[in-house]
Structure formats: C-alpha cells, structure tokens
Amino acid sequence: MSEKSYRGPKGTYDVFPGDATRQEPHERPDLWEWFSEISRDHFRRYNFHEVRTPDFEEAGLYRRSSGETSDVVTKEMFEFTDKGGRDLALRPEGTPGAVRAYIQHGMHKLAQPVKMWYFGPMFRHERQQKGRYRQHTQIGAEILGSDDPLVDVEAIALLYGIHQAVGVREEVVHINNLGDAATREKYVPELRAYLDKNQADLDPDSVARIERNPMRTFDSKDKNTQAVMAEAPLVGEFLSDDATAHLETVKEGLAAVGVPFVVDGRLVRGLDYYTSTVFEAKSPVLGAQDTVGAGGRYNRLVEDLGGPDMPGIGFGSGVERILLAASEREPSSSLDVYFITLAPEARMAAFALASELRSEGVSCDLDYAQRSAKGQFKQADRSDARFAVVIGEDEMREGVCTVRDMSKGDETKVPLDDSKSLLRAVAG
RNA sequence: GUGAUCGUAGCUCAGCAGGCAGAGCAUCGGGUUGUGGUCCCGAAGGUCGCGGGUUCGAGCCCCGUCGGUCACCCCA
Numbered sequence: 325m326s327e328k329s330y331r332g333p334k335g336t337y338d339v340f341p342g343d344a345t346r347q348e349p350h351e352r353p354d355l356w357e358w359f360s361e362i363s364r365d366h367f368r369r370y371n372f373h374e375v376r377t378p379d380f381e382e383a384g385l386y387r388r389s390s391g392e393t394s395d396v397v398t399k400e401m402f403e404f405t406d407k408g409g410r411d412l413a414l415r416p417e418g419t420p421g422a423v424r425a426y427i428q429h430g431m432h433k434l435a436q437p438v439k440m441w442y443f444g445p446m447f448r449h450e451r452q453q454k455g456r457y458r459q460h461t462q463i464g465a466e467i468l469g470s471d472d473p474l475v476d477v478e479a480i481a482l483l484y485g486i487h488q489a490v491g492v493r494e495e496v497v498h499i500n501n502l503g504d505a506a507t508r509e510k511y512v513p514e515l516r517a518y519l520d521k522n523q524a525d526l527d528p529d530s531v532a533r534i535e536r537n538p539m540r541t542f543d544s545k546d547k548n549t550q551a552v553m554a555e556a557p558l559v560g561e562f563l564s565d566d567a568t569a570h571l572e573t574v575k576e577g578l579a580a581v582g583v584p585f586v587v588d589g590r591l592v593r594g595l596d597y598y599t600s601t602v603f604e605a606k607s608p609v610l611g612a613q614d615t616v617g618a619g620g621r622y623n624r625l626v627e628d629l630g631g632p633d634m635p636g637i638g639f640g641s642g643v644e645r646i647l648l649a650a651s652e653r654e655p656s657s658s659l660d661v662y663f664i665t666l667a668p669e670a671r672m673a674a675f676a677l678a679s680e681l682r683s684e685g686v687s688c689d690l691d692y693a694q695r696s697a698k699g700q701f702k703q704a705d706r707s708d709a710r711f712a713v714v715i716g717e718d719e720m721r722e723g724v725c726t727v728r729d730m731s732k733g734d735e736t737k738v739p740l741d742d743s744k745s746l747l748r749a750v751a752g
Numbered sequence: 753g754u755g756a757u758c759g760u761a762g763c764u765c766a767g768c769a770g771g772c773a774g775a776g777c778a779u780c781g782g783g784u785u786g787u788g789g790u791c792c793c794g795a796a797g798g799u800c801g802c803g804g805g806u807u808c809g810a811g812c813c814c815c816g817u818c819g820g821u822c823a824c825c826c827c828a
Binding site: 464666 | 753754762763764778780781782784785786787788789801818819820821822823824825826827828
C-alpha cells in the first residue's frame, strides 16, 4: 500500500468472494452462477439460441437504432475514437447489435422466426443509484421475422418465467400498444396540442419534451404533470383495428399462460424504435428504479438498419436488478475436503492426493499459509469443508490418512496409497 | 448533468471546545509440542478519501476535488 491505490471506475462494482451476508446480491459470485444456469435453461426450453456480439460497435449503429434524440444516445453513451479514427461506442443496449448480426449474417434467409438470447455488459454514462450502474449486465432475447402476437406473449412469458424462477417479488407486467407509424402520425399532434394547452402546469423537463418527444411526458414523476397526463389523450384511442386485435390476442395469451399483467395506456418507452406492443416488468421492491425488465416490438428497425423488411420483438432485463428483487438466498458453500498437514513430508502427499480427488470431481483445498494445526482446522471449519483429511507424522509412519467428518466429528483411517477408498470415504 | 447526504483499521462504527487515533467483528499466534465451531491471552493492521487553507496545533473548522448512497433526468 505504499503507492497510489486504485478503485474501480465510478459507477462500477466488483463480483468477488467475500462475506456473502454483507454483500449486495449482485456482488456475490454464487448468485451469478445460479442465475446464469437458470436463465440459460429457460432460453433452452423456449428454443432460443445464444447470440454474442461485441461489447462495442460503431457509434452510428446506436444512434440510428435508438434514435438521435433519445437520452441513451445523446448523453449516456461511452463514445470514443479508436487509433484508426473510427467512431465507436460501448454497447448501451443489446438490441442494435443483435439486429445488426441478424442482417450481417443473412439470418433472414433462415427459417423464421429466429430466436436469440444474449447475456452481457451494457454501458451508460449516468449517475448511479439503487440498481443502476454505469456498467451493468442485461440478459435479453430477440425474436425476429414474425409478427404473430403469440410471439409477443412468448417473449413476455419467457421474461416473467426467468424472473419467477429466481423469485422476483411482487412482479407485475405492464403492457401497452403504441400502434404503427400511421397511428402515431395521427396521435402525436393531438397529444402535442393538449400539452401546449396545459403547458403552464407542466414541469420544465416536460415542456422541453413537447416538441422532441411528447409521449415521454407520461413518464414524468412530477405531481402536477401527472395530473395533467391523467386527462391526456391516449394512443389506445387511435389504434387501428389490426393493432387493437393484436393487443387483444396478447392479453388473451398472457392470461392463458398465467402472467399477471395490467394494460397501461400511459406506458411509453424511451427508445425510438418501438412500435406496437411494449411492456415493462416491475417490482416495487426496487425503489425508484422499479423496472426489472422491459421490451417491445420494433417492426421497422431491421429495415432501418439496412436489412429486409422484417418485424421483431425483444426484451432486456437488468441482472443486478433481478438479483436485488429476488428473494433472499443462503450463501452456498461447496468444499468437499480440506487437507491438514502436520509434517513437512506430508504436504507433498496431500498435494498429490488432492490432485487425484480433484480429477474425480471432488473439490479440495489445503493450507498454503504455514498455519498451525489449530489454524488449519479453523480454516477447514471456515471453508465449510465436509471433511478434513489429516496427514501428520503418525499417518506417514502408518501409511494412512485420517478422515474427519467435520459435522459429526468422527474419524476413520484410510490407506494413503488407496485413493479409491478415500474417494468412497468422502463421497456423497 | 442536477440535488441531498456520507467518507476514520479488511468490515461495522465511535472519537471532539480543535490537544498523543479507538472499540467490536474479521485475520494471525498462543493457552492444547496433532484437532475446528465456545472461551481466555496476545499480535498485526491507519499518510483519518485526496489537495489546499485557517491555527502554536486539524480526523474535527473553511475551500476544492474524488468516491459511496439515495433521489431527479433517463433507464435494465
């Protein structure tokens, strides 16, 4: 500690082995492993396949897909120029990269729809708060090439299913339908006119949005603005018959698979590419950041990014938030055997035995800190080892090791040169 | 980016009118020349986030800065 010390960059965190009872859920390695297995298994059951794209892309890809005026693009991108002068950005969200890959690899020629999932870091340059980091992790899924409303239901059910498998509490899915471009051409001027009329009662942020992105006014947390928005015209009143039917089928499907949902006519989304179905999964235990996963249809995005005219839908879900909203879990320990050596020659024997057991799938560890006998037993205890295998002078002389069951306290002796019976002694 | 609040040992925190930097837990050793969880004893561990200022003297007061937390904006 003589030189300058370093800490992780602002807004980041570490996953590390520590005192699990004091760590945030997303800092615990065991919870990440647990969650990762559960989510992979869910994707498998729904026949999704992994897509893994770079953690950075041409900045233009994000500008084009998320919208030049969206906040994610205008103020939250980690953007940089590489040594070849390329304008790049750390991935702020998963959909653009996945769609780019779909186009680049001609996946629209495959049997449709193409169902993909991803799991990886996202970067947004913003001030952190509960459940929000500059580098966070999202799992997500994209279904490209079908506009069947049941595909929407599948996406939502998959999202909800993963959350429930890890015990996200009090979750409710909010859904809405934003209609197509034609719908919005009729609706937005109406909304804008209404907002203009009530400008005096709106907060400054919302006033500033009237021109740029009036639908986002519904998201304001300002009391007066909310009062105004309670009376505002809703997109739902402008939907075409097709869009209304689409929404009805989605509702029917969600009810059929048992996803708790509410239709929320005020739900809009911050990214410009959404059309038709949008949804947000919320859990009240997250505080101000109550959205644990969200997504929607983007029926024009593939074409906007230079691909064929193909519809798509997807969701992203913040893993840190999922773990935060999940019910408490006991930290899991996993060590089978801790070797205790009480004679210099015993160390090599223990090391070799450990190696044999490890190759049989048994987890082993031994002392590398020159601890005393007492210290080694303490360490075995702390590691939650099921067995301590003691090798000291006596054992070396007799050619055995002492296998101690750490919870019962009873001991048996096993020949040193017979790793099979040692294996049996510590099995199960 | 805005606001509030905090920053002392690995962790949780005490410290005061400005006067030698403390406790608990954790770590290591000893009490048991080879037996853990309990108990007892001891050791180690700090440029008091960093930089400046005021002062005979600053962990404490002032300014700045960095970082944490929460909220706003926005979003997973």
